[in-house]
Amino acid sequence: MxxxxxxxxxxxxxxDQDVDGRDKPGHxxxxxxxxxxxxxxxxxxPGLPKNDLGYTHRDYEGKISTLxxxxxxxxxxxxxxxxxxxxxxxxxxxxxxxxxxxxxxxxDYFLGNSHGFNSVHGRMPSVLTGANLANRDLIYLGVSxxxxxxxxxxxxxxxxIRRGVNMTYxxxxxxxxxxxxxxxxxxxxxxxxxxxxxxxxxxAIDLVAIALQLGASFVARSFSGDKTQLVPLIAxxxxxxxxxxxxxxxxxxAFNNHAGSTKSFDYVREHNDAxxxxxxxxxxxxxxxxxxxxxxxxxxxxxxxxxxxxxxxADYDPHDRLGAMTFLQKHAAKGQIVTxxxxxxxxxxxxxxxxxxxxxxLNQLGEKTLCPGNNALEKINASLR
Ligand SMILES: Cc1ncc(C[n+]2csc(CCOP(=O)(O)OP(=O)(O)O)c2C)c(N)n1
Ligand code: SF4
Ligand SMILES: [Mg+2]
Numbered sequence: 203m204x205x206x207x208x209x210x211x212x213x214x215x216x217x218d219q220d221v222d223g224r225d226k227p228g229h230x231x232x233x234x235x236x237x238x239x240x241x242x243x244x245x246x247x248p249g250l251p252k253n254d255l256g257y258t259h260r261d262y263e264g265k266i267s268t269l270x271x272x273x274x275x276x277x278x279x280x281x282x283x284x285x286x287x288x289x290x291x292x293x294x295x296x297x298x299x300x301x302x303x304x305x306x307x308x309x310d311y312f313l314g315n316s317h318g319f320n321s322v323h324g325r326m327p328s329v330l331t332g333a334n335l336a337n338r339d340l341i342y343l344g345v346s347x348x349x350x351x352x353x354x355x356x357x358x359x360x361x362x363i364r365r366g367v368n369m370t371y372x373x374x375x376x377x378x379x380x381x382x383x384x385x386x387x388x389x390x391x392x393x394x395x396x397x398x399x400x401x402x403x404x405x406a407i408d409l410v411a412i413a414l415q416l417g418a419s420f421v422a423r424s425f426s427g428d429k430t431q432l433v434p435l436i437a438x439x440x441x442x443x444x445x446x447x448x449x450x451x452x453x454x455x456a457f458n459n460h461a462g463s464t465k466s467f468d469y470v471r472e473h474n475d476a477x478x479x480x481x482x483x484x485x486x487x488x489x490x491x492x493x494x495x496x497x498x499x500x501x502x503x504x505x506x507x508x509x510x511x512x513x514x515x516a517d518y519d520p521h522d523r524l525g526a527m528t529f530l531q532k533h534a535a536k537g538q539i540v541t542x543x544x545x546x547x548x549x550x551x552x553x554x555x556x557x558x559x560x561x562x563x564l565n566q567l568g569e570k571t572l573c574p575g576n577n578a579l580e581k582i583n584a585s586l587r
Contacts, residue, residue, distance in 0.1 A: 242266055254290040262286045262293065264314035269304055274426035274452030274467075275374045279311045281429050282343070282372075285436035286313060289484065291341065297333055298343045301326040301355060303381045305347035305374035305452070313343075324355025327362035327371070331553070334367055337563040338554055341440060342369040349379040352388040352407045359409070363416040363445045368552035370439040371447045373409055374426070376454035377465035384457025395462030408534065410544065413447040414527050419550030420446035421526070423541045425470050426453065434480040435543060441482065441507040444550035451539060464537070475533055477518040477542040481510040501548050511543060520546050 242263065250258040262283045267276050286296070296316035300306035302323035309318050317340065321329040330344045344362075351359040351373050362371065377390040384397060388407045395401055413421050420442040424432040432450065439446035451470050453459045459466045464473075478499075484507050501509040501520070511520060519525055526545045533540045564572070 253287055255292065257287065257290070257293075259283060259287050261315070262313055264309070264311045267308070267311045269307070269311075270454075270456045272455040273304065273380075274376060274450075274454070275305050275308050276311070277426040277429065278372065278374050278432070278450055278452055279308050281426075281432040281436055283312050284429070284433045285440065288433070288482075289437050289440060291440070295339070295341055296343060297330075297337075297340045298345060299326050299330045299333065300345040301347070301350040303347035303350050303379070304454075305376075305380070306345060306350055307381075308374070309343070309345050324350050324353070324358055326350065327355065327358035327367070330369055331362055331365065331367050334369065334553070335557075335559070335564075337565060338368070338559070338561075339563050342367070343440075344369050344371040346371070346373050347380070348373060348375040348377060348387040348389040348409070352409055356388070356407070360412065360416055363413050363418045363447060366417070366419065366444045366550070366552045366556060368443055368554065369445060370436065370442075371445065372436070373447075373449050374452040375409070375449050375465070376452050376458050377463065378454050378458045380454045380457060384454065389465075391464040394464045395460075397457055397460055397463075399462070408530070409447070410449045411527060411530055413445075413449075414523055414530070414545055417445075418447045418545070419444035419547040420543075421545040422446075422448045422543045423451070423539070424448060425451050425474060425539075425541060427467060427470070428474070428476075428541070431476060431479060431541060434482050437482040438480060438503075438507070438509050438543065438546075441484070441503055441505055442546070442550065443504045444547070444552045470539060473537055473539050475515075475538045475540050477513075477515045477529075477540060477544065478520065479512040479514065480543055481512075483508040483510060501546055503548055504550070509543070509546070514542070518542075520544060521548075 246258055246260050252258055269276055293313050293315035296313055298309040298313055298316055298318045300309050300320050306320065319329060326344050326346050330342050334342050375389055378387055379385045386396060386402045390402045391406045392402055392404060410421055410423050420439055422435045424435050435448055439448055451465055453465055453467045463469060497513050499511045499513060501511060520543050523545055530540055
């Protein structure tokens with residue numbers, strides 16, 4: 203077995219369905235499939251580079267992926283690991299929450315020492331919102347798919363964005379329902395073709411356009427195959443206060459990577475139009491990146507993090523929500539996929555500011571504060587009469 207290491211435990215499970223009772227992706231459902239679960243060896247090479255906390259990349263990994271070899275989602279996993287490593291995030295401060303789909307399985311493959319909740323199909327946003335309201339001290343990573351967020355979970359997606367929940371919401375967008383064998387999803391472009399040559403006649407939902415319209419304070423699009431662009435976008439989104447949305451085009455090699463698809467590796471590489479490149483500078487470090495004068499725009503976020511944006515499109519202004527919406531539509535009409543940091547509001551607020559909630563997470567409040575007694579309840583009731 204390639205990559206098999208001494209001391210590795212291999213469990214062969216003969217299953218042809220996933221945990222939610224659906225067929226497994228990318229395999230012949232009649233044949234019965236051998237699925238391997240390989241526990242990662244705990245041994246780490248002593249020479250592995252360490253971040254400020256003394257952690258290596260291995261400390262940010264999860265289980266070995268069971269997705270199809272070459273799936274774009276695995277590259278996004280690698281970018282999340284890299285971003286968390288670079289930010290020196292303590293894994294126990296992260297809560298990763300997902301729905302159902304190949305994309306929603308990925309939190310199992312990164313941050314194995316973080317909190318995680320694999321919810322119901324399309325329900326990630328409300329579970330994340332509830333967790334965030336109960337404990338505002340954690341870093342919330344919502345991971346979803348285009349089916350999960352643009353079909354069954356469309357309403358949930360919309361309301362979590364418009365409420366400004368403090369989170370990094372990543373959609374791993376392949377234009378199909380990968381887990382249930384490649385049906386068109388609502389983000390599939392009109393006129394694009396399925397693997398069997400059937401044309402999609404429905405209009406596509408552009409989640410980036412919707413997120414902009416709904417008031418997301420950080421909106422980006424990227425490509426799973428462009429780690430140089432994606433890692434700093436994820437890092438910046440994590441540092442952002444408010445609803446940070448990243449749509450990542452992530453080709454499904456089993457069902458949507460053919461000619462005629464607009465979510466294939468070839469199509470995205472040919473039509474990718476990046477408006478900027480990003481560097482994230484945390485703390486008080488000086489900006490050392492070497493840019494030509496006039497091509498860099500520095501955006502300071504609420505926590506002091508600075509985003510150094512290298513402009514690739516001289517006319518693009520990431521502070522102009524309306525401009526971003528127009529730019530997006532114009533380029534979409536030409537078949538171009540606009541990527542980069544499309545909009546950021548450096549003075550953003552989040553749901554906690556809107557609701558004026560207490561600073562302390564609920565699980566740290568004592569019983570007296572949480573249950574102040576009948577008199578306090580009477581006062582509240584009287585104030586509402
Ligand atoms: C309530 C419910 N309806 C339908 C399904 C079947 N189902 C499982 S995953 C999925 C779509 C997954 O597509 P997407 O979110 O794009 O993830 P991908 O597998 O493409 O990464 C569907 C329809 C389900 N599990 N639960
Ligand atoms: S999204 Fe597609 S390529 Fe990725 S694991 Fe699912 S079926 Fe396989
Ligand atoms: Mg999908």
